[in-house]
Amino acid sequence: MDEARIFKSVYTSSKWSELNVPRLNQTFGQSTVYAIVIHNITMPIAMALHKNMVRTKAYLGAMELDFSYGPHLVYFRSYIGTQYRIMGRECRIFYTMSDEENSCFETELDEVRQYGFNDVGWEDRGAHGTVFDDYDTPEHFSQLAVFKRTIAQLVPDGDDGASDFAFILEDLSPRLFWTLAAAFERLPNGDNEEAIAQAALSGRRFLEQLADALFPASTELHRGRPVGQPQYKNRLWAFIALHAPTDLAKRLGKEVDRLDNEFNGGLHGSRQGPRLVEAFAALTVLTGTILQLNPDAARNPYHAHSRRMLEVFKDIATDVVERHDKALT
Numbered sequence: 226m227d228e229a230r231i232f233k234s235v236y237t238s239s240k241w242s243e244l245n246v247p248r249l250n251q252t253f254g255q256s257t258v259y260a261i262v263i264h265n266i267t268m269p270i271a272m273a274l275h276k277n278m279v280r281t282k283a284y285l286g287a288m289e290l291d292f293s294y295g296p297h298l299v300y301f302r303s304y305i306g307t308q309y310r311i312m313g314r315e316c317r318i319f320y321t322m323s324d325e326e327n328s329c330f331e332t333e334l335d336e337v338r339q340y341g342f343n344d345v346g347w348e349d350r351g352a353h354g355t356v357f358d359d360y361d362t363p364e365h366f367s368q369l370a371v372f373k374r375t376i377a378q379l380v381p382d383g384d385d386g387a388s389d390f391a392f393i394l395e396d397l398s399p400r401l402f403w404t405l406a407a408a409f410e411r412l413p414n415g416d417n418e419e420a421i422a423q424a425a426l427s428g429r430r431f432l433e434q435l436a437d438a439l440f441p442a443s444t445e446l447h448r449g450r451p452v453g454q455p456q457y458k459n460r461l462w463a464f465i466a467l468h469a470p471t472d473l474a475k476r477l478g479k480e481v482d483r484l485d486n487e488f489n490g491g492l493h494g495s496r497q498g499p500r501l502v503e504a505f506a507a508l509t510v511l512t513g514t515i516l517q518l519n520p521d522a523a524r525n526p527y528h529a530h531s532r533r534m535l536e537v538f539k540d541i542a543t544d545v546v547e548r549h550d551k552a553l554t
Contacts, residue, residue, distance in 0.1 A: 243275050244286035244463060262301050265392040267385050289437045293367035317348035326364040351526020357533045360399040379506040393516045398438045398529040404431045412502055418494050421501055426490025432485055436460040438528050458485055468518040480511050
């Protein structure tokens with residue numbers, strides 16, 4: 226692909242752009258262009274950064290990325306990758322697939338501290354962005370964009386609240402995102418009983434999968450309560466109780482029970498469409514609140530990719546056995 230086509234495909238297909246096109250053109254064949262990709266940034270912060278950088282001689286501008294668009298996904302996500310998580314004065318440096326021994330060096334933490342971060346450390350990104358990641362596709366990000374536009378109407382802070390929610394949900398498990406997205410697609414406009422039942426079923430499945438990701442089933446009792454696979458409400462209560470003060474834990478746990486009752490009511494035809502829409506709005510707020518209780522504990526970088534990992538490992542094991550059998554014969 227020639228330089229002009231690269232420019233057209235990569236730099237001019239953004240939703241919002243403040244690129245210095247003449248200066249960018251001058252780099253072709255002459256200079257290396259470095260890009261910094263910042264995920265989940267609000268528009269006011271992006272504009273403030275741009276205004277502070279625009280007088281810098283080496284600065285070429287900023288633009289909004291769309292990972293449902295192939296060139297953006299390839300050049301700005303697949304090639305660059307994700308290196309850090311920054312929250313206020315806290316910074317985490319990512320490593321992949323438990324390879325802490327070969328990827329993490331104290332000198333990197335020292336370098337980050339020099340930029341003013343007082344809480345630095347490492348974070349395992351698990352299977353995100355690896356060959357096991359089936360969600361790093363344009364189709365996934367197209368669906369994500371639709372999902373964010375939908376929930377922006379249901380959550381506080383509109384677009385920013387929707388982006389925050391989608392970001393932390395994908396951090397925990399992209400599989401959860403697909404379940405909730407499917408539920409929103411099935412939300413009825415009226416009182417169609419079949420549509421209500423399908424949406425309600427998706428809502429209950431979301432609660433079950435949320436419990437699987439946050440507090441996996443166990444044959445042991447937790448504080449005197451069973452937390453096996455069927456007891457998903459108990460497992461959500463257990464996670465909440467571990468990470469929230471008593472009064473807040475009780476309120477959130479009761480909300481879990483209430484929403485589960487709403488979805489079960491929808492399954493049995495005793496809920497109207499508007500009431501179910503309200504339940505999904507409440508479910509979105511509740512999920513965001515639970516995940517923010519302890520973001521570190523809520524992250525599960527292997528959960529969504531476990532099936533794909535098992536499939537690959539089984540294929541490898543089968544191949545090894547077949548090669549061994551052929552060698553013996």
